[in-house]
Structures are given as C-alpha cells and as structure tokens.
Amino acid sequence: MANQVLLLEDVHKTIKGKEIIKGISFSIDEGEVLGFLGPNGAGKSTTLRMIVGLSKPTKGTIDVCNHSITKNYVKAMSKVGCIIEGPDLYNYMSGKDNLNMLAAMNKGVTEADINHAVELVGMQNRLKDKVATYSLGMKQRLGLAQALIHHPKLLVLDEPTNGLDPAGINEFRHIIKSLAKDEGIAVLISSHLISEVELMCDKVAIIKDGVVLKYSKVSDLLSSQEIFWEVDNNIKALEILKETFNVTGKIVKDKIEATIDMSRLPEINASFLNNGIKLSFVENKHKTLEDLFLDITEGANIIK
Amino acid sequence: MDEILLKLVQNEVSKILSKKKMFLISGILIILIVLFAYGQNFQYKNSLKRYSKTTIESGTDSWKPIVKQQISDLKNRLSSQNTLSYSKNNITIQIDQYQYYLDNNINPLTPSAGKYAVTFMEQGIYMFLPLLIIILAGDSVSGEFSSKTIKILLTRAVPRWKVLLSKYLALLILFSIVILETLILSILISGFMFNSWGFSEPVATGFKSIGGKLDASNVIKLLEWQYIVLVYSLGWFVSCVVGTISFMVSVLVRNTATSIGVMMATLIGGSFLQLFLADWPAVKYFFVTNLNLPQYLTGSYQPISGMSLVFSTLVLLVWAVGALVVSFLVFTKQDVLV
Numbered sequence: 353m354a355n356q357v358l359l360l361e362d363v364h365k366t367i368k369g370k371e372i373i374k375g376i377s378f379s380i381d382e383g384e385v386l387g388f389l390g391p392n393g394a395g396k397s398t399t400l401r402m403i404v405g406l407s408k409p410t411k412g413t414i415d416v417c418n419h420s421i422t423k424n425y426v427k428a429m430s431k432v433g434c435i436i437e438g439p440d441l442y443n444y445m446s447g448k449d450n451l452n453m454l455a456a457m458n459k460g461v462t463e464a465d466i467n468h469a470v471e472l473v474g475m476q477n478r479l480k481d482k483v484a485t486y487s488l489g490m491k492q493r494l495g496l497a498q499a500l501i502h503h504p505k506l507l508v509l510d511e512p513t514n515g516l517d518p519a520g521i522n523e524f525r526h527i528i529k530s531l532a533k534d535e536g537i538a539v540l541i542s543s544h545l546i547s548e549v550e551l552m553c554d555k556v557a558i559i560k561d562g563v564v565l566k567y568s569k570v571s572d573l574l575s576s577q578e579i580f581w582e583v584d585n586n587i588k589a590l591e592i593l594k595e596t597f598n599v600t601g602k603i604v605k606d607k608i609e610a611t612i613d614m615s616r617l618p619e620i621n622a623s624f625l626n627n628g629i630k631l632s633f634v635e636n637k638h639k640t641l642e643d644l645f646l647d648i649t650e651g652a653n654i655i656k
Numbered sequence: 657m658d659e660i661l662l663k664l665v666q667n668e669v670s671k672i673l674s675k676k677k678m679f680l681i682s683g684i685l686i687i688l689i690v691l692f693a694y695g696q697n698f699q700y701k702n703s704l705k706r707y708s709k710t711t712i713e714s715g716t717d718s719w720k721p722i723v724k725q726q727i728s729d730l731k732n733r734l735s736s737q738n739t740l741s742y743s744k745n746n747i748t749i750q751i752d753q754y755q756y757y758l759d760n761n762i763n764p765l766t767p768s769a770g771k772y773a774v775t776f777m778e779q780g781i782y783m784f785l786p787l788l789i790i791i792l793a794g795d796s797v798s799g800e801f802s803s804k805t806i807k808i809l810l811t812r813a814v815p816r817w818k819v820l821l822s823k824y825l826a827l828l829i830l831f832s833i834v835i836l837e838t839l840i841l842s843i844l845i846s847g848f849m850f851n852s853w854g855f856s857e858p859v860a861t862g863f864k865s866i867g868g869k870l871d872a873s874n875v876i877k878l879l880e881w882q883y884i885v886l887v888y889s890l891g892w893f894v895s896c897v898v899g900t901i902s903f904m905v906s907v908l909v910r911n912t913a914t915s916i917g918v919m920m921a922t923l924i925g926g927s928f929l930q931l932f933l934a935d936w937p938a939v940k941y942f943f944v945t946n947l948n949l950p951q952y953l954t955g956s957y958q959p960i961s962g963m964s965l966v967f968s969t970l971v972l973l974v975w976a977v978g979a980l981v982v983s984f985l986v987f988t989k990q991d992v993l994v
Contacts, residue, residue: 367991404811407991430813440804445674453670456663457812498808 355382356418357431357506357538358403363412365398365562372398374562375412380506380538380555385528387549387570388542390559391649396542397437399559400510403540404434417505430458433504435512439495443484447475447494450483451501458502469497472527488515496527507531507539513548525552546642550574556641560649573644575614580607581624582633589629596623609637660814664822665829672792672830681788681834685841688784693772693846700767719765720758727754753863753954756872760860768854769847770880774950776842777891782947785838785891786898786923792830793902794916796823797987801910804994816988824903824980831899835892839884855881861953883953890949897972898923901943904979907987910994933959940967943975 358380365373373395380386390396401407403414405421405428414421419428441450451470455461470476473493483491492515499507507528513521529552531537543549549556550570558566566573583589586603593599593610597620601610612620614636624631637643672678707722730751733739739747757764777785797820800806809819847853861883862876878886901922906915926944933939940946940960946968953965 367993401992406807406810407993426813426815429811432811434811436807436811438804440807442671442674442805443803445671449670449674453667454808454812456667457660457814459660459813502813 356380357382357384357416358540359413359415360399360403361413361415363399363402363409363414365395365402365407366410367398372562373402373409376559376562376564377412378557378564378567380540382505382538383532383536384555385532385539385541385553387553387556388540388559389544389546389549389556389645390542392544394560394649395562396559397510398562400434400436400508400540400542404432404436404508405429406436430502431505432508433499433502433506434508434510435492435495435499436508436510438511438514439491439498441483441491441494441498444482446480446482447486448479450494451479451498454498455501461502465501465503466497469500472500473497474523489517489520492516492520492524496524500531503535505537507537509539509541511543512541513543513545521548528552546645547640550641558645558648565648566644570641574641577614578609578611578637579617580604580609580635580637581631582607583624584630584632588627589624592623592627592629593620658818661818661822661825664814664818665825668823668826669829672826677791678830678833681791682837682841684788685838686845689776689838689842689845692776692779693842693849696767696772696775696846697849700765719763722765723754723758727751730754749863752872753860756860756863756875760858760877762858762860766852766854767846767850768852768857768880769843769850770854770857770884772846772850773839773842773884774880774887776846777838777887778950780838781891781894781950782944783923783927785834785895786947787920788834789831789895789899790902790916790919790923792834793827793899794906794919795912796827796903796906797983798906798910798912798915801992801994802912806992806994810992817984820907820984820987824900824983827899827903828896831895832892835888835895838891839888855879855884859883861886863954886953887950890953893969894947894949894972897943897976898947900976900983901979904983907983930959937962941971943972946971 356379360379361377363373363376364371376395376399378386388396388400398407402409403416403421405425408422416428417431419431421428441447442453445453451466455466470479473496475490475493475497478486478490483494486494492512496509496512499509509528512528513524516524525548528539528541532539541549541553553570555568556566556570556573557564581589586606586608589608590601590603593601593608597612597616599610599612601608603609617634621631621634637647703722704718707725730747734744734747734751754764756762795802797806800809810816843853857880859878859880859882860875861878862874863872898919902915902919905918906912909915909918923944926942929939929942930945933945937960940963945959946963949965949968949972952968
C-alpha cells in the first residue's frame with residue numbers, strides 16, 4: 353500500500369459564528385492526484401487554507417506525512433508546497449530574487465534545487481526580469497517553481513490553470529502528472545474547470561456547503577452511471593431490471609431510470625430485447641464529470 | 657544565532673531596500689537638512705547684524721552681547737501680561753541658563769555642525785523623524801496582506817513568530833540606519849555650510865529647576881560630540897518606540913494606506929492633545945506626549961510636574977513592549993484569509 357501523505361479527519365471550521373466546514377474527511381496517497389471540486393462558497397478555499405497552515409481548524413485533525421499541522425507545524429509544512437488563490441509574488445523583485453528569498457526559508461535548499469524547479473516550469477529565460485513585467489501565465493509558472501523548490505511531498509494547488517493558455521494548460525497537466533508518477537508527490541488540486549480535473553486527477557472530492565458529497569475515484573464515478581431507457585413497456589422493463597440484475601429503477605416522465613455499472617449495459621439491453629420489449633432509445637444521463645458535478649451540487653444555494 | 661532567522665532578517669531587509677524607500681527617506685532628509693541649515697545660517701547672520709549695531713564688541717566674544725540682549729528680551733516677555741503662568745517658569749529657567757552660559761563662557765549661539773546636528777534632532781524627534789519611521793514600518797506586515805504575498809511567507813516551514821520577529825529585527829536595523837544617516841547628513845551638510853565643526857565645544861547639561869529656580873549645582877559639562885551621541889541615542893530610542901507602535905498597527909489593520917494613515921493621525925492628534933496637558937494629566941501617559949526626550953536634557957523643559965526624562969522613557973518603553981506583545985499575539989493566532 354502506498355504511503356498516506358495527507359489525512360483530514362472530521363475537520364470543522366467556524367468563522368465568525370458561522371460553520372463553514374462541517375466535518376470533512378479525506379486522504380491522499382503518494383503519487384495520487386486528488387481533484388477538489390465544489391461550487392463557489394462551498395468551502396474549498398477554506399479547507400485548502402487549513403491544510404497549508406494559513407488558518408487553524410476549529411475541530412478535527414490534519415496530518416501531513418503523519419505530522420499534525422497544528423502540533424508539529426514546521427515538520428508538516430516542510431513537506432508542503434502550495435499556490436493558494438493565485439501566484440502572489442513580490443512584484444518589485446525579479447523572479448530569481450523571489451525564488452532565492454523563499455528558498456532561504458527552507459533548510460538545505462541548494463542552487464541546483466532552484467534551477468531544477470525553474471527548468472521544470474520552463475522559466476529560465478525571464479528569471480532576471482521583475483515579476484511586475486510577467487504575464488499571469490508566467491506568474492503561474494513561477495508560482496509552481498516556488499512551490500517545488502524544497503521538494504515537497506504534498507502539492508496544494510488552488511485554481512492553478514487560471515490565466516494559462518491552452519498550450520500552457522496542457523504543459524502544466526504534464527508537469528503535474530509526471531511529478532505525481534515519477535517523484536511520488538501527492539497533489540491536491542482545486543479547480544472549477546471540471547474537464548481539467550477529469551484529465552488530471554485520479555480521485556475526486558466534491559464538496560458543497562462544507563460537506564463532502566462525493567469522494568471516489570474518477571474512473572468509478574464515470575463507470576457507475578445513471579442510464580435511461582425509452583421502451584414500450586415500462587412496468588415489464590422494471591421487473592426485468594429488478595429480477596435479473598437486482599437493480600431498482602424508477603419511472604420518470606415515461607422513461608425508466610436506473611443507476612448501473614456501465615459494463616453491464618449491453619447485457620441489460622439484450623435482456624430487454626429477448627423479453628420482447630421494444631427499445632427505442634438508451635442514453636446515459638451523465639456523459640461527463642461535469643454533468644455529474646452539476647447534478648450532485650444541484651440547487652446550490654450559496655447564501656444561506 | 658538561528659540560521660533561518662538570520663536569513664529571514666536578510667530577506668526582510670532586502671525587501672525594504674528593493675522598494676526604494678530608503679532613497680525616498682534620504683531624499684527627504686537631504687532636502688530638509690539643507691533648507692534647515694540655510695535657514696539657521698540666515699537667522700544667525702540676521703541677528704548678528706541686528707545686535708552688532710547696538711554694540712562695539714567684536715571678535716571671538718561677539719556672541720556675548722547677543723546673549724545679553726536675548727536675556728533682556730526674555731525678561732520683557734516675563735513681565736508681559738500675555739505670558740501664561742506655566743511658561744513663565746520655563747522662561748525664568750531659560751534666563752538663568754543663558755546667564756550660566758555667559759558666566760561659564762559657553763557659546764550657545766554661533767552655528768556649528770555639532771550644534772546643528774543636535775538642533776536638527778531636537779526639532780525632528782517628535783514629528784519629522786517619526787513620520788520617516790512610519791514610512792518604513794507602516795507597511796511591514798500590512799503590505800504583505802495588501803499584495804497577498806503573506807500567503808507564500810506563511811506557508812513555509814517557519815513558525816509565524818519567527819517570521820514576525822525577522823520583520824521586526826529588520827525594521828530595527830533600518831531605523832538605526834536612518835538615525836545614523838540623519839546624523840551624518842546633518843553634520844556634513846551643515847559643516848560645509850557653516851564652515852565650523854565645533855565637536856569639542858563645551859555644552860552644559862543637567863540643569864535642574866527647583867521651585868522655578870535653576871539649580872546649576874548638578875550641571876554636567878560635556879563636549880559637543882558627547883552631547884550629540886546622547887541626543888541621537890534618545891532619537892534612536894524614540895524612533896524604535898514609534899516604529900514598534902507603527903509595526904503593531906500594520907499587523908492590526910492589514911492595509912498599508914490605513915496603517916500609515918492611522919499612525920499619522922495618532923502623531924498629529926497626539927500633539928493636539930498636548931495642549932490639554934496642564935489640565936488633563938492623563939494625557940501624559942499617551943506616547944506622543946512623551947516623544948520630546950532631548951528637551952529634558954536642556955533642563956528648562958517640564959511640560960507638567962511629574963514628567964521627567966525617566967518618566968517619559970518608562971512610558972515609551974511600556975508602550976513599545978505592549979505593542980510588541982499585541983503584535984505577536986495577533987499575528988500568530990489570526991487566520992489568513994486574503
């Protein structure tokens with residue numbers, strides 16, 4: 353079993369008497385990429401801030417590499433690299449000065465480490481210029497370099513692809529994937545680009561109103577799907593589903609809906625036909641993670 | 657010393673330096689010192705012209721008739737009905753002091769670089785210098801919040817108290833540089849302007865007023881350069897206190913403009929409050945009221961009874977320690993939500 357890098361257990365956070373996070377638990381293993389999804393105001397950012405030590409949980413524990421972020425802050429944080437809500441660096445300094453300064457804050461970061469991180473994000477050419485002259489995309493790259501100089505075990509990225517062009521996003525995706533696969537870094541990415549998460553992440557956690565609504569592997573999420581059929585005999589079709597496949601379906605607007613494992617769909621369809629049911633239309637309700645996300649977080653009412 | 661802390665202090669100093677604030681401060685200092693020195697030279701020559709008509713004495717003792725004239729001017733003010741009773745006390749002491757200078761052959765008038773440096777600090781210590789200090793300290797922490805860089809600063813493997821301590825130490829270093837710069841610039845500029853250095857001239861300090869009378873028995877005669885060191889040490893202390901309070905404000909408000917605004921309002925408002933000092937003694941515990949430390953050295957300064965060099969120093973010290981405690985408590989506990 354892979355080593356657990358990040359563990360959240362029943363984390364609560366109350367800000368000004370309002371409970372923003374209502375008991376969140378999840379974990380990330382070495383080399384795993386977890387996508388953190390949720391509508392605006394769901395508590396994504398608050399959770400990420402607690403993981404990187406910018407704010408303290410009201411209740412619950414957060415461990416990074418088995419070091420508690422509250423009790424053993426320095427040890428835990430030495431394993432964490434992050435970009436929280438945009439790569440905010442010192443505009444009045446050069447990219448190189450920024451990195452040198454931040455590198456000095458960690459023990460044992462060498463010039464070679466800095467150069468390695470810079471090459472990884474492809475920022476060699478503009479490093480001597482002031483950050484104020486950078487485009488947002490370049491700032492994102494520098495932000496990532498900053499998060500990597502001290503060889504973290506956990507990378508926490510909040511909306512990391514904001515401001516990157518399509519080529520940049522693609523490149524960024526490859527960097528993240530290779531960091532996870534080759535160096536075994538655990539990555540936590542929050543994003544509102546669900547297609548991004550679908551392409552980049554192994555696991556996904558969908559949160560709303562401070563609660564994790566769905567937490568599973570992306571492949572499981574997409575293979576377990578709600579399907580609807582248009583048939584000429586709804587009652588009979590439901591019976592077949594129940595008796596043969598042990599699946600409970602329901603009738604919605606003259607159609608049958610049921611949640612099944614996608615791999616069983618051909619089998620079910622064949623069974624319908626064999627039993628004399630005329631099948632006119634079959635479709636899966638959620639084609640993408642985005643549909644699933646919208647369905648799960650449906651009726652999100654931010655202001656409560 | 658802790659290796660990480662040392663590097664953090666280095667970082668903080670280089671941050672402040674790369675904001676080019678020290679250039680701004682040096683520029684302001686140079687302009688003001690030149691103007692002030694020019695003004696003083698002008699004033700001295702004017703009064704020399706005025707008094708030289710009424711006297712025939714000349715040579716190295718040319719200052720003596722002027723001092724005598726000033727004593728008689730002060731005596732006129734003393735007998736005037738418009739003079740308030742508590743300033744009469746001060747005037748009496750001033751007269752005695754001038755008399756002491758005459759008797760002991762100490763020249764308090766002819767401008768020299770040494771005297772100028774002291775005067776500049778005496779005049780600057782309660783408003784001008786604190787403003788320069790606020791420029792430096794006002795955005796120390798709030799600037800990191802304004803630019804949101806506080807996030808990369810506080811997500812490193814460094815405890816928060818160490819981050820804050822490094823910021824504070826860096827500021828102390830820069831305050832010291834500003835004081836040193838003030839000293840060097842004022843000596844150099846005025847020295848070339850007056851063409852007189854005067855470091856080894858005697859200065860009398862330690863006058864005491866007892867019952868409105870000058871007690872010269874405790875007077876310590878110093879050389880000018882020793883007096884400069886004394887006054888500039890007080891200037892350094894006052895700068896550190898004002899800087900510490902400004903540092904606290906910058907932790908509390910999280911916005912640079914507000915932070916500097918609050919401190920400026922406090923300084924200027926505080927000097928208004930000084931007007932009520934005689935009738936409302938609680939004002940003496942306010943830090944702004946106690947900034948004028950070098951004035952105590954002249955002996956003719958006592959805003960109200962109960963205030964002394966020791967008293968003011970203690971009040972300032974309590975304010976600084978309090979500000980530091982508040983800064984550290986708030987900074988280490990707060991949630992960073994920018």
